[in-house]
Amino acid sequence: MLHNVYLYGGQVTSWKNAHGEELLFVSSKASFRPPRAIRGGIPICFPQLKSTGSLEQYGFARNRIWSIDLDPPPSPSDISHKAFVDLILTHSEEDMKIWPHRYDCRLRVALGPTGDLMLTSRIRNTNTDGKSFTFRFAYQTYFFVTDISEVRVEGLETLDYLDNLKNGERFTEQEDAITFESEVDKVYLSTPTKIAILDHERKRTFELRKDGLPDAVVWNPWDKKAKSMADFGDNEYMHMLCVEAACVEEPITLKPGEEWKGRQEISAVPSSYCSEQLDPLRLLLRG
Template sequence: MSTSFFLSFRSSKQAVFDGKKPIRGGIPFVFPQFGPWSFGPSHGFARIIRWNLEKAPERLPSGDVEAIFSIMDSEFTRSMWNYAFRLTYRLILREKELHFNIGVYNPSKDLTFSFNLLLHTYFKVPDVRRCQITGLHGCTFIDKTRDGAIFQEGRDVVTIGEWTDRIYQNTPQEHIITNVVSGRKMRVQKYNFPDTVVWNPWIEKAKEIADFGDDEFPNMVCVESGHVSSPVILLPGTAFEASQILQRGGLQEVEGEGQAGQRMPNSSNRRLPVLSPPPQERAEGKGVVPVWPPAPWLALNNVYMGEMLHHRLLLEHRKDQPAPSDHPHQCGNPCSICSLNL
């Protein structure tokens, strides 16, 4: 999805939407996998398949424009991820705001699955070196440019002057990006997305990306709301909901350069995402659908790690054979990734 409302970046390099690679720009959806994937394309399949238009753009009595899009399981998705699912997003365009309300539903009666979800938002900027991003001070982050080392952000505002690929964890619900096109500012508000990814390929990495111009890196920055450093575990018959609001202009300028981050141990405390509806829904007494199963986070994480070990071992065998028995997670339940019994 791409719109000039929030001054989105799109690479000038020729891009063909052929179901193999995504269009580099706008807001691609990362689902159900973040990063490399043994069973399918990197960052999952949601950004390379065609979405269904459930509700054509319609002007509401308020003057806002609303549209609804969705994808669901198909023979193509099941060849990589053998689950029934439905992913829907409701888009509302206002004069100075763009709202994304996103839902993932598990219609199965007996299978639980896990997934990642991220809005890979590209912002167009005149000079990324002049951009400032607030709301990350004190957050731990995984630095993918340094082999996944974990640091803590010490700067009040984050600036970019080199190859940047970071997963900030347990971030606040609001970030402000300054100095986007024409010196404007952008407020990013997010709900039920505990992580924020910041990415810019810089000089050398830009040259390695076939559908990205060598000289385009100064004019873009990705600030991405997601649930990626830990998985969402979705029980049968339940739904996960999250949202993002992009608001342009009318914000106080943020000044200051900040200080460099400090190295942290390779472990960090992760908490449950904040289940909070947008302000206007809170005012109306509405809430989001309960999405996280009522079980301790540590237990859920142990199940997920058991599945990851199961898959590492399974890749060493034929996929149609029973799962290896020499791994610690022996509960007899179906794996939420491939449905084989653990």
């Protein structure tokens, strides 16, 4: 049996197509135990994306044990799900010492009828002291690619981005598509709802569709940084690319009782767009 969702981190770690090919990257050196986050799959970044104060980088959601959500909110699209699981993360006394807010963070991981992988997050402010809170969020999706030098990302051309390798300085993308020859760590702003990742070597295209997440992070550590990461193989950068549906530039603010909803859907199709569809029965969910 194949398990693809871990309660640790509420994290998807496997998504395969009808041919049994893995579509997500997980490092061979990944740790699946606290306190280190799982390197690969789709980590949930909440309530922040960078180290500030006592909060760890990318927040704490990816380092916590989630629970099965026994009382999920109703979803009108349930009928289209071939399989799904609902998870929930709530505040703990430990977390309130570093982020003093009460919240419910719900996650539905679902498979569509053609094998699309859908993640829907709902975050509610449950503070009883009348205080609002502000957060940032990202689905840090690690795509498996055959050869990063043969990959291009389309849909982000002409957009402004923040270059994290240049102290977050703002630039405008000049290329027709993003290609990779060295380390990349960019935050594209006010991005379209659809982004395409073309794996030329595999003749496969990933389509990423998102809602409620206006920005997109594109990251590959390349060789030098890969060698400095304990939970990442020296040459594994060649076979992965992070494209993250995110809310980075403008944080989200919720008053008590208010809820935010964000969604990401990804599909993998032959680059010719004419071959058979993915088979959702080949991927199983575990809570």
